[in-house]
Amino acid sequence: MLSLLFKFFVFVHAIYAYNTPPRQVSFAGTNLAGFDFGNKQDGSVVASEIVELTGPSHGTALPVLEQMHHFISQGLNTFRLPVAWQYLVNYQLDGKLNATGNFGVYDKLVKGCLDAGAAMCIIDVHNYARWNGYIVGQSGSAADRPENRHLGSLWWQLAAWYKDEKRVAFDIMNEPHDLDVGMWAETVQWAVNSIRNATGSNEHIILVPGTDFCSAGSFTRMSSEALMKVKNSDGGTDNLASTPQIFNLHKYLDHDASGTNFECTTNNIDSTFAPLAKWLRANNRRAMLTETGGGPNAESCLKYLCEQNDFINANADVYLGVVGWGAGGFDPAWVPRYNLTETPIQEGNELCDQELVKKCIVGKFRGVTGSGSYVAP
Template identity: 50%
Template sequence: MRSGLRNGQRSGGPLSDNFRPRTSSIHVCTQQPTRERRQVTFRGCQHLRFRLRMQHGRNVLGQRGMAAIDQVLRSAPFLQGSGEGVDIFWTTGMDGAGQMKHFVENDGYNVFRLPVGWQFLTNGAATGDIDEVNFAEYDDLVQACLDAGASCIVEVHNYARFNGKIIGQGGPANDQFAALWSSFASKYADNDKIIFGIMNEPHDVPDINLWAESVQAAVTAIRQAGATSQLILLPGNNWTSAETFVSNGSADALNKVTNPDGSITNLIFDVHKYLDFDNSGTNAECTTNNIDNAWAPLAQWLRCNGRQAFNTETGGGNVASCETFMCEQVAFQTANSDGAFCVLASFFTLADDIV
């Protein structure tokens, strides 16, 4: 479980830099991307997330737990008229391909987020040299996602670090990070159902402008690898918190990141925000809808600057307070969007995280 810290900060928890593709985050988007820059604040979909504990292929929740999940999926008011999604955290023995196929065919999910560690992709080297054996294991998940008819977010899950050292600021140089993304993106450059998540939750990055340069290096590498039209998600500092995305300088710094042709087409800000008191995503009760402190200020900035954001993580416990606050949050996001905004709601009290 993650440790809770205030003001949008969260511990990276027990996830290691060598994060293996045993965890799939399943995202859903029902609207086609729009290229109109100044008319849209948010994009994506409405999305539901669960964390299910699996041990040796056995679902610890059992039939009652799965029935509870099914009930929430079918009754959650903020899912009405939009896509649905679920995160499944699994360990060895779980049928990931079968699960994705099931969720697409039976529940209409259409985007899966598949995080992986840099070290896993390169077998421990801070380079762009993809280890083909390890990549094949990860790609099995991606191909299963694609075969199911869904879109897939391929995401490097390193918190802006490699073995604890920050990319471009004492850790791997930007050209090393770019080399990774060049190799990684080239694997999927011709597939328009791939979305590139540059990095999960950078935090405690000393210089946000230097981090923006690292992000720029990755974006340029992805586009030059032939992935010229897919969405790319740009994360900020402080666990890419929506509450501090503007105030900590992430928005202004990342606003300078462009495609090689100077455009910002399909470059989308990646933001997270939970609903519990310390924004850790670990407390059962919710205490806020995040509107006044996060979404309203962010929406104003996005609208003024003609940008878009993708809320790839949010959530609370499977309790009445969270249902109320989540519905209020999603209603606000919907009112400030073109119907293309992604909410990742985590009903984490159903089970513990698996890492």
């Protein structure tokens, strides 16, 4: 009798497991780089290196709109759209967005993302918390020095332009580094206030970046205390800090966490994502991994990135999503000399994914179902 009961229990458990989908993050996709090409870590930009993905010359990679539709067809739903600050405002620190100028070209990329059916289109100002060598809000008030009000003005304009499209998320700044993190939190607060005032609501997701290049590994040690003080302009934290907290994280898998090596050496679980998940739960916060990746054909990267993404899926209560780096302007032919290419490969009339994308991004996140104006479970 006990044997029959045991078999029945195993049978029922098997049916339940088969019919119950595994836990999964809400958002997943890839970066579509190009408008950020030429950005340097000191916040300067070489204008001639920018690839206008939606301009008359989109580089040598596949047209970006084709890439978007391909990734959407593969069950992904998120694109991060890096762009140089200088490009958006026509290289004037006090510049305005011009729909008939550079911003109009970039806006086609955002609209293409929305038209492709993405659940989240992330505007990423890719300037390392700097403008032409000077740290925002930490370099004085000379005419060529970026103050908090300058970044606030940029984000007010962007938020006002996209205020009616809740699927647009705002990534305040790519990879701040080597700065006073307390002062940086004040700069972030300026940007948050500007966005919330422009949209008139707390519905848009804002991605809040820490120092050390948005490192997930050092976040609790170097950034969390300062960024926990950032609030919405009404003093609350919806879609910003708690229910859910959207801290912006980057993490690569090579030996120095730089993403510049072809081989991966870690899945980042024990060193980073497990302790960080514990901290996020304890503090009622959430985070999103907006850059990660590895060599597209390296067995070590296939192993470790898949393991990392399995863990993030299993902890989707605190990890909102994953965005790989990167597709867009990266030509698949660059694979022998650039290790992070996720651009699909044209084979006849079909687009085929890089092996890493096929197994560790599409393979782990196919069918993500998040919506742009996110409400915590």
